[in-house]
Amino acid sequence: MKYAIIIPDGAADEPVKELQGRTPLQAARKPHMDKLARQGRLGLSNNVPDQFTPASDVAMLSVFGYDPVRYYTGRAPLEAAAQGIKLGPYDWAIRCNLVYIENEEMRDFTAGHISSEEARDLMATLQQSLGTASWQFVAGVSYRNLLIYRGQAGGPFSADTKTQPPHDIPDRPIAEYLPSGPGSEILRDLMERSREVLRHHPINKKRQAEGKRPATQIWLWGLGQAPNLEPFERLYGKRGAIITAVDLVRGVGALTGWHRIDVPGATGYIDTDYAAKGRYAVKALTDYDIVCVHIEAPDEASHEGKAEVKVWTIEQIDQHIVGPLVEALTTYPAWRVWITPDHRTTLQTRAHARGLVPWIMAGTNIAAENFLGYDEFEAEKSHYRFAEGWRVMRMFLNPD
Numbered sequence: 134m135k136y137a138i139i140i141p142d143g144a145a146d147e148p149v150k151e152l153q154g155r156t157p158l159q160a161a162r163k164p165h166m167d168k169l170a171r172q173g174r175l176g177l178s179n180n181v182p183d184q185f186t187p188a189s190d191v192a193m194l195s196v197f198g199y200d201p202v203r204y205y206t207g208r209a210p211l212e213a214a215a216q217g218i219k220l221g222p223y224d225w226a227i228r229c230n231l232v233y234i235e236n237e238e239m240r241d242f243t244a245g246h247i248s249s250e251e252a253r254d255l256m257a258t259l260q261q262s263l264g265t266a267s268w269q270f271v272a273g274v275s276y277r278n279l280l281i282y283r284g285q286a287g288g289p290f291s292a293d294t295k296t297q298p299p300h301d302i303p304d305r306p307i308a309e310y311l312p313s314g315p316g317s318e319i320l321r322d323l324m325e326r327s328r329e330v331l332r333h334h335p336i337n338k339k340r341q342a343e344g345k346r347p348a349t350q351i352w353l354w355g356l357g358q359a360p361n362l363e364p365f366e367r368l369y370g371k372r373g374a375i376i377t378a379v380d381l382v383r384g385v386g387a388l389t390g391w392h393r394i395d396v397p398g399a400t401g402y403i404d405t406d407y408a409a410k411g412r413y414a415v416k417a418l419t420d421y422d423i424v425c426v427h428i429e430a431p432d433e434a435s436h437e438g439k440a441e442v443k444v445w446t447i448e449q450i451d452q453h454i455v456g457p458l459v460e461a462l463t464t465y466p467a468w469r470v471w472i473t474p475d476h477r478t479t480l481q482t483r484a485h486a487r488g489l490v491p492w493i494m495a496g497t498n499i500a501a502e503n504f505l506g507y508d509e510f511e512a513e514k515s516h517y518r519f520a521e522g523w524r525v526m527r528m529f530l531n532p533d
């Protein structure tokens with residue numbers, strides 16, 4: 134049996150005025166997804182247990198068939214894994230955003246979408262000024278960088294060390310959202326001292342001269358230790374390959390032993406090369422039991438509050454990824470496809486939201502159940518409701 138999983142990140146939504154009271158999934162022209170919905174079943178899953186913030190780190194673990202309650206240790210360790218950084222038993226990975234603070238408010242959690250090249254320079258300077266053998270500043274992509282703490286038994290942090298994702302506090306006073314709990318004074322101190330290091334940095338001077346936002350300081354958050362994920366192949370007996378442009382998702386793949394396929398032109402943004410992703414996915418089917426394609430674009434369109442763009446990203450996914458992939462699948466004697474957003478991202482709030490996500494499952498030994506098409510309301514009619522989304526994988530892979 135060949136399997137494909139397609140993850141349109143953040144595609145699930147609510148009805149909005151701009152789309153005449155429809156959801157983006159309802160408004161999108163997506164003949165391939167709708168056909169699969171008619172051929173197979175719809176369902177609903179909760180991929181984010183109540184104690185977690187709704188985001189792709191937790192939700193993606195669920196989609197991959199891992200209970201976040203048992204396996205989730207933080208966002209940064211997943212991103213470290215994507216970069217090939219090994220964490221020892223006492224090490225911690227910490228997200229190190231380059232941010233723009235103005236009037237002590239979080240004006241921009243991306244420091245003006247600073248380029249990776251500029252960020253690399255700033256991170257090198259931070260390492261020289263604040264880094265040690267135990268504290269390693271590691272450059273990533275754009276504003277998304279890491280701080281690795283190489284520790285010993287009895288280190289400073291614990292599960293009670295609390296930090297704040299900077300993208301959730303737009304224009305708010307940062308004083309109310311600084312790290313707290315065990316070891317947090319170290320994090321606050323590094324954040325404070327980074328201001329002086331970055332203030333007169335030539336990269337920032339240049340950015341300001343060009344009318345761009347400087348990186349005024351680092352923001353530390355999302356810390357965690359290495360998660361202990363059992364290999365997917367051992368848990369589920371299948372070999373998988375994943376296509377994604379997002380480090381966080383790559384990290385989940387890396388830690389569970391999925392092969393990573395890099396696609397030229399995949400950007401992790403609205404302008405990604407949808408057709409290239411489709412082509413690479415089709416090609417990967419020959420070598421792997423499961424091929425997973427993750428597309429970040431609908432989530433990004435939601436964060437920007439652009440309804441028409443979100444609809445367009447769903448249509449691109451349908452035409453360039455779902456269509457070719459299903460066509461290729463049907464040339465095999467047995468196949469299945471599962472299309473599921475990881476979490477909801479609503480246009481109205483421009484933020485991730487809790488709640489059930491609608492999905493489609495179709496293929497061999499899955500009978501048609503009279504669904505009319507694929508959207509949130511149609512899925513409400515389904516009796517496949519998973520309060521624990523990580524359990525869906527088992528059903529998807531079960532051949533009967």
Ligand SMILES: [Zn+2]
Binds near residue numbers: 436
């Ligand atoms: Zn998002």
